[in-house]
Amino acid sequence: xxxxxxxxxxxxxxxxxxxxxxxxxxxxxxxxxxxxxxxxxxxxxxxxxxxxxxxxxxxxxxxxxxxxxxxxxxxxxxxxxxxxxxxxxxxxxxxxxxxxxxxxxxxxxxxxxxxxxxxxxxxxxxxxxxxxxxxxxxxxxxxxxxxxxxxxxxxxxxxxxxxxxxxxxxxxxxxxxxxxxxxxxxxxxxxxxxxxxxxxxxxxxxxxxxxxxxxxxxxxxxxxxxxxxxxxxxxxxxxxxxxxxxxxxxxxxxxxxxxxxxxxxxxxxxxxxxxxxxxxxxxxxxxxxxxxxxxxxxxxxxxxxxxxxxxxxxxxxxxxxxxxxxxxxxxxxxxxxxxxxxxxxxxxxxxxxxxxxxxxxxxxxxxxxxxxxxxxxxxxxxxxxxxxxxxxxxxxxxxx
Numbered sequence: 001x002x003x004x005x006x007x008x009x010x011x012x013x014x015x016x017x018x019x020x021x022x023x024x025x026x027x028x029x030x031x032x033x034x035x036x037x038x039x040x041x042x043x044x045x046x047x048x049x050x051x052x053x054x055x056x057x058x059x060x061x062x063x064x065x066x067x068x069x070x071x072x073x074x075x076x077x078x079x080x081x082x083x084x085x086x087x088x089x090x091x092x093x094x095x096x097x098x099x100x101x102x103x104x105x106x107x108x109x110x111x112x113x114x115x116x117x118x119x120x121x122x123x124x125x126x127x128x129x130x131x132x133x134x135x136x137x138x139x140x141x142x143x144x145x146x147x148x149x150x151x152x153x154x155x156x157x158x159x160x161x162x163x164x165x166x167x168x169x170x171x172x173x174x175x176x177x178x179x180x181x182x183x184x185x186x187x188x189x190x191x192x193x194x195x196x197x198x199x200x201x202x203x204x205x206x207x208x209x210x211x212x213x214x215x216x217x218x219x220x221x222x223x224x225x226x227x228x229x230x231x232x233x234x235x236x237x238x239x240x241x242x243x244x245x246x247x248x249x250x251x252x253x254x255x256x257x258x259x260x261x262x263x264x265x266x267x268x269x270x271x272x273x274x275x276x277x278x279x280x281x282x283x284x285x286x287x288x289x290x291x292x293x294x295x296x297x298x299x300x301x302x303x304x305x306x307x308x309x310x311x312x313x314x315x316x317x318x319x320x321x322x323x324x325x326x327x328x329x330x331x332x333x334x335x336x337x338x339x340x341x342x343x344x345x346x347x348x349x350x351x352x353x354x355x356x357x358x359x360x361x362x363x364x365x366x367x368x369x370x371x372x373x374x375x376x377x378x379x380x381x382x383x384x385x386x387x388x389x390x391x392x393x394x395x396x397x398x399x400x
Contacts, residue, residue, distance in 0.1 A: 016352065017348065017352055020394070020398060021342065021346070021354075021390070021394040021397075021398070022056070022060060022391050022394035022395045022398060023060065023064075024354045025056075025354050025356070025387055025390050025391045025394060026053075026056055026057055026060055026069065026391050027353075028349075028353035028354040028355075028387075029053060029382075029384065029387055029388070029391075030068070030072055031351075031353050032353065032382065034053065034382070034384050034387070035047075035049065035050040035053035035054065035057075035072075035076060035384055035388070036050070036072065036075065036076045036079065037050060037075070037076035037077060037078065037079030037080050037089070038079055043089070043090070044079045044080050044088060044089030044090070045080070045089050045090050046080050046087060046088075046089045046090060046091040046100040046103055047099075047100070047103070048099045048100065048101075048102035048103065048158050049384040049385050049388065050076060050103060050384070051102035051103040051104070051105065051106055052102065052384070052385065052388040052389070053384055053387070053388040053391070054073050054076065054077075054103070054105075054106040054109075055105065055106075055388070055392065056388055056391030056392050056395070057069040057070075057072060057073055057391075058073065058106070058109055059392070059395055060391070060395070061073075063395075070113075073106060073109075073110065074110065077103075077106060077107065077110060077119075080103070081107065081118060081119065081122045082118070083118055084118060084121065085117065085118035085119070085120070085121025085122045085124075085125075086121075086122070086125075087100075087122050087125050087126075093125065093128075093129055094145075095144065095145055095146075096129065096132075096133050096134055096142065096144060096145040097143075097144040097145070098133075098141060098143055098144065098154075098155040098158040098159040099144075099154075099155075099158050100126075100158075101126050101129070101130070101158050101159050101162050101163075102157065102158040102159075102161065102162070104122075104123055104126040104161075104162030104165075104166070105161050105162050105165050107119045107120075107122045107123040107126070108123050108162070108165050108166060108169060111123065112169070123162075123166060126162060126166075127162075127163075127166050130159065130163055134148070136149050136151065136187075136211040136212075137211070138187055138211065139180070139183050139184075139187060140183075140184065140187040140188065140191070140211065141155060141159060141184060143155045143208065147365070147366075148212065148214075149210055149211040149212035149214070150208055150209070150210045150211075150215065150365065151187065151188055151191065151192075151208055151209055151211070152207060152208035152232065152365060153188060153192065153205055153207060153208060153232035153233065153235055153236040154208075154231075154232055154235045155188075156184060156185060156188055156235065156236050156239045157235035157236065157238055157239040157242075158235075159184070160181055160184055160185065160239055160243055161239060161242050161243060161246070163177070163180075163181050163184075164181055164243045164246045164247070165246050167181070168246050168247075168249060168250055172250060172253075172255070173255060175255055178255055178256050178258075178259050179258070179259075181243070181259055182258050182259040182262050185239075185240070185243075185259075185262060185263065185266065186262060188205070188236070189205060189266060190222075191209040191211070191222045191223070191224060192205040192206040192207075192208065192209050192222075192224050192225075193205055193206075194206065194228065194290075195221070199290075200290040200291060201290075202228055202273060202276075202277045202289055202290060203269075203270075203273040204228050204233055204270065204273055204274065204277065204289060205228065205232070205233055205236060205270075206224040206225045206226070206227065206228055207225045207227065207228070207229040207232040207363065207365055207369060208224070208225050208232070208365050208369075209222055209223045209224040209225065210223040211223055215365065215369075216368065217365065217368055217369035217370065225365055225369040226369055226370050226371075227288050227289075227290050227291070227369065227370060227371060227374065228288070228289040228290045229287070229288060229289070229363045229374055230285050230286065230287055230288070230289050230300050230302075230303030230304075231300070231302050231303045231306070231360070231363055231385070232363065233274070233289065233303065233307075234302065234303035234305075234306030234307055234310070234389070235306070237270065237271070237274060237306060237307060237310040238306050238309060238310050238389075238392075240263050240266055240267050240270075240310070240314075241267070241309075241310050241313050241314050241317070241319065243259075243263060244260065244263050244264070244267075244317070244319055245313075245317065247259065247260050247263075248317070263319075264319055264320075267314055267319050267320050268320050271310070271311060271314060271320055271330060272326065272327050272330070274307055274310075274311065275311065275327065275328060275330055275333040276327065276328075277289050277292075278307075278333060278336075278337060279292065279299065282299055282340050283333065283336035283337045283339075283340050284299045284300075284304040284337045284340050284341070285299065285300065285303055285304050285307060285337075286298070286299060286300070287299075287300040287303075287360060287374055287375070288371050288374050288375070291371050294371065296371075296375045297371075297375070299340075299344075299358070300358060300359065300360055300379075301341065301345040301356070301357065301358030301359045301386045301390075302358075302359040302360065302383065302385045302386030302389055304337055304340070304341060305341060305386055305389035305390040305392070305393045306389045306392075306393070307334070307337065308334045308337050308338050308341070308393040308396070308397065309389060309392040309393040309396055311330045311331070311333065311334040312330075312331065312334045312393070312396035312397060312399075312400070313396050314330070315330055315331050316396065316399065331400070334397075335397070335400070338393060338394075338397050341390065341393075344357075344358070345357045345358040345386075346390075354387075355381065355382060356381070356382050356383065356386055356387040356390065357379075357381060358379060358386070359379060359380055359383035359385060359386030359387075360374075360377050360378070360379055360380070360383075361377055361378050361379070361380045361383065362377055363377060
């Protein structure tokens, strides 16, 4: 029944509002030309936001068979990958940034769907970048070359999804690669996890850390940044779930046992803490999670959508038990948050498209990384980082 409805609604015009929010959000992004391989000024860009949206479009296509979603992905990638498989646009191999790697899973998906060698060639470029990517002496990928010795939670989502999918498809017996992916997750958590005695502790992860302790914000304790920023925590939470999904496609093997065990352990530690960090009244999450209720702080939509997605999918896939007696149901917490999202951040535009509100434009450790910095960044309308996460969250919510 749900699938039949979703197929029908996804074939209608956006002006006839679909009952599926996943379809409505995706169709609205397409109607605005978002995530199409181009910047707002029309120049090609290798963008992690586009990779995030493409994941939602892939799932909608796989679910509905609506060719529009597949074609949009192909057209978008065609703006940044030429017929020889060269990655163009604003991508620079030598910048050693993890952000563009987030488009890599789309290259792998299209290679699997079409068999076209150009997508494999493009993916090989990203895999080669990871081979040469600078690391801390512990082995953590630098977030970017311009941020020496810094690991950011964002980078786990940007890099490890591709790293794991590429390994699963082409190097499933590469124990070194599987161990390296495990190490990336572990190093990030071990260097950013809030101590129980930390001020305003949530038991979650600081935005990032500087292993060299050179950054102005680096703490004496492990060099971590001063605050838990919601979207960074959201990126890491989604990465835990999505890499487990990749492992679930492989035959049971001791090669991936440590990675699987590590990810499951981290989910079972962190996801109840994410649940508990939500506002008890609204059910959603503060921009700066370590400063709930502080003047100027606000509920932020992108991370809320990410948390809804991660909580619901982890329960549905059996990665974590949904036990109301253990602090409260993760599913019920996610449902409450989703209902707040729809009521407060989803708007219907005059042309029938969905408007998306409440997403902060950016969060970086390029400056002070403190409360005042995060509050200084503007909130954007129809920001793809939040809208794409809402597509994913809606797909999970609509399966309940």
